[in-house]
Amino acid sequence: MQYSKLVSALAVAGVAMLGAQAAHAQVIKIDGSSTVYPITEAVAEEFQKAKKNVVKVTVGISGTGGGFKKFCRDETDISNASRPITKSEMEACKAAGVDYVEMPVAFDALTVVINPKNSFLKQATVAELKAIWEPAAQGKITKWNQVNPTWPDAPIKLFGAGADSGTFEYFTEAIVGKAKSSRGDYTASEDDNVLVQGVSRDVNAIGYFGYAYYAENKGRLKALPIVNPKTNAAVEPAEESVIKATYQPLSRPIFIYVKAKSLDKPEVKEFVEFYMKNGAQLTKEVKYVPLPASAYTGNVEHMKKKKFGTVFGGQNEIGITIEELMKRESKS
Template sequence: MKTATVAYSKLIWRFGCLAASAFLITGLTGCNDKAAGERAITQDTIIADGSSTVFPITKEAARRYMQKNDNADIRTSFSGTTAGFLLFCKGKSDISNASRAMSAAETADCKSNNIEYLALPLAMDSIAIVVNPKNKWADSVSVMELNKLWRPSAEANVKTWKDIRDDWPDQAITLYGRGKNSGTYDYFTQEIVGQARSSRHDYTASEDEEFLANSIADDVNAIGFFGIGAYHRHWNELKLLPLRNASNEAIYPSLATVKDGSYTPLTRPLYLYINMASLSSKKQLKPFLQDYYQRLPSWIHFTGYMPLDDAQYQRTLNKLN
């Protein structure tokens, strides 16, 4: 049964990866950026920034909306959830893509700048642990081993694969992960290290998931973490490691394991934060968001992310209405 489950999960990922690669290539290469870039930014231009994990989803929603609405101008970019909230709370973006909830300090920052907002749940995500496909020794990793590797004291003590597990080779390990402007970094460190924004510093950090994926694909001793969507876009260049749970079962991130909560603790919600003043003043923002949430359940599965249930999307649409 276990073998069959793993095989089924791999089949789901393979389908998801192929679909996501084709589906998201437009969003990640910015095929509609040239057309948008030819327009001057006006008071009706919608600015979306923040999480690079959520970026491809909002980018695709914007592409679909602008195909039907020639007058719409939606600019999407990413700077990381934390950096995105800094911009949002200064009134410099209309939509803040987020891979975590806004913190108390960020909420206070928005309040001090008179920025009122809606926080809208968007989807569920999992954080993927990936290695180079030429890595033949690592077939899974536990939360305890990830803690051993990423906690601050590891910088001086955990430098080889053998330092993580005795039967792994005595080869230098290289680490890649999201930077400190990222909500993925905040969530990963909270769940793995036990304290948000606390980790070793001797790793290659970036808000660009494409850079991280390509770097790991070129380094046989690499291990890294980022949202599952980035793995799906590079499934044939990376090797996905399952997490070993307390029962020593290897659990892969998949639509099924995110839904049933078994891929723990690296499953988390994704959000959109919407500037209320922009919702009133920018005539395309409300219909764009309505279109986004109405159509999202029909295509989000191609991205590798997990949709919320229909009732949650309906509640969001009721708020917007």
């Protein structure tokens, strides 16, 4: 009887200890862009392994805009962003007393995709894409031959980023000419895997999202070469065309934003340092374009020096190159 009581007591004590450990588990909360998600998720997995799961890193996909809403409400430590923070988001963060360090982590070739069985689309101009996606096209441009008479009399099935997505903002500004200016009659989602499935199942479909999701699904999708407005050459999304700045206007930097207050937590500071040390390799593994080494060391310096704010002034910048981004970061 005494033995069984001892075993029971030890079991209860063990549960209590586990409960106490769980209560004190270090958690790093990240949310935001689905485009940046593959990089941050890869970093999170490696970091948790290195820390033997003492630190838990959660990575959500609310879209860049949705992520910034949580970030400026002080609900997350880090925000993934596929475009720079906007003026309204800067104001929301300021009002909440949220300072942040802006860290570019990679370049993306925002990719327009079609179904592999599509035999007529060999390339597209910005003007053609605008004709498909602009608000005036809603309910009117419903067939391919309405955009280009050489294309077939077949329905256009559209898949694109949701309104909280930074990809939605960047694409509409680059293609339509105004951020968030888009027709609304399309299948929208902040989850790019939903869009992948949609385009892969319909021969008349067209959609857009970050390059990593195309690279992961090359057997199910075809990337559409985009005609560079300056050179008139059709260019495919690829690491080389991003580095050479020929894939325009859909090449773009992608970021993480780190909350200043969260850097007081040792686990967050350590995670960011781990991210910058391993970010280039993991960026390449998930099929984005890494930045020069100086970008990652510069991010750590900015963190140590508490350089808060953004070098973009609250505005997106269409067509910025890696070289231009690095010059701007080095001056700041």
